[in-house]
Amino acid sequence: MISQLTVFLENEKGRLASACRAISDAGINMHALNLADTADFGVARVVVDAPEAAAEALRKVGYRATVTPVLGVRVPNRPGGLATLLEFLDEHDVNIEYGYCFSVDEETAVDVLKVAGEPAIEQLLVEAGFKPVKPEDVYRLG
């Protein structure tokens, strides 16, 4: 499992920009950002260099920010990469709350999934030949 930065945003002008600025001011780089929105609020889910430090920097300027464990899986960057992974999870009755993907380079992409409960799924993925992302692959530790 990897740590994802989660930020609660009011549906108000400039809140996302100001959150990104706070992260950047803390010297933290972002690798992926997914934004979910509803009528009156949004939730930004971000993969960053230093999730705990980013959450702390955001809380200091008044944001509700936290770190959420999510599943990251490295998949080949070609058609069907995500579909194969989702089919596997479906076969094992793993429920997905939300997900998003980002390309690392020409060969590789990372699928980020919030799965209900089940940290054990990571072991099953390894056994089936998938490559779950380790924390050190996406961000600095400590």
Next chain:
Amino acid sequence: MIRGKVKPKVYYQPDIETMPLEQLRELQLERMQWSVRHAYENVAFYQRSFKDAGVEPGDLASLDDLAKFPFVVKQDMRDAYPYGLFAVPSKDVARIHASSGTTGQATVVGHTANDLKNWGDCFARGIYMVGGDQSSTIQVSYGYGLFTGGLGAHAGGEAVGCSVIPTSSGNTKRQIQMMKDLGTDILACTPSYALLIADTAIEMGYDPASDFKISGVILGAEPASENMRQEIRDKLGVQYCDVYGLSEVMGPGVAMECAAAHGLHVAEDQFYAEIVDPETLQPVPDGTYGELVFTTLVRECCPLVRYRTRDVTRIIAEECSCGRTHRKIDRIVGRTDDMLIIRGVNVFPSQIEQVITAFPEIAPQYQIILTNKGPLDRVELDVETVPDFPFDEIRKLEELKKHLAAELKSNLQIAVDIKIVEPKTIERSEGKAKRIIDLREGGRA
């Protein structure tokens, strides 16, 4: 008599406290007729106000007729300072209490010897409600002085025949030492002081719930949330009796909470309670929240006819399991100054707060924003989640909103738009936070 072995008498004044309703209403009417006439004949203020309203004491043929009579408000008492509302000559005045006057001119209230005796009887009933009797030791940690708390509780203890320890407030460690060494059964003070006593005792290394003999507390003179009450019950291991009173009407003992813990019995042989709509000033049916209005029935020195307390509560009309027949009032939910009228419904911020505090997912900071674009009032409630709420999942946030809206709807009878906001949005305040923002045209705030 061996303490704890003999079942104590349940009531202090059984004939009065369990009087059949019909007889109680007759007694009230008879006393009310006396009281209204006494006020009219001896206080110039009432002669004027009755005349302006076109009524005379003789118009009072039934309890319902009281609604024809004019009200007395706090300002009238200020204007009458110092002796304008006294109905007896100074030779008959036994004691004078005064309000602090923090919000204006102080008010003074006098008592005859009979008034003081009646007061002691009212408070004494509450001592029995928490299981006390003449063998009990009561520690009075209300302040003694112009404030009615200390001497009111003291009179109650003496009326019962308790051993009364007049510690007054302050010097908390000594309070605890006496409570332990003297075997205090009942503590009378403010809720916040009771909690301080409990916490200090725990800091001193005691577990008051098991180490101390104390079994009841009679607490009042300031608001207390249910959480706070429960904390006091748990930490001290006691039955909690909420006592209502106000210096203008008497002092602590006007209404007291029995062991059934569902409302405070008004001393109906001494006071007649009405609930009126704070806007129309018309009496409302039992169960409806409104402003509490008192008419004194036996007071000699300062009789009051329809005194508006500005406290908001409702009558709980139910047969009480304790056997007392006197009607109960609910806990005070707020002051009329705080009342909002939303789509014709009276709403008190404390009602909203009560709903919110029942949700552990929501932080205690909140803000209510009232607008009226179009014909209807719109109510928006801004809340924050607690920091560890899993706001990562939108579904959980939406569920929380839905659940909170449903609770508010069922408690307040109005639809509220819930908005979950960032923590920076709601202003933090050291003192009293601004919880209500009324942006309605003709709004009051």
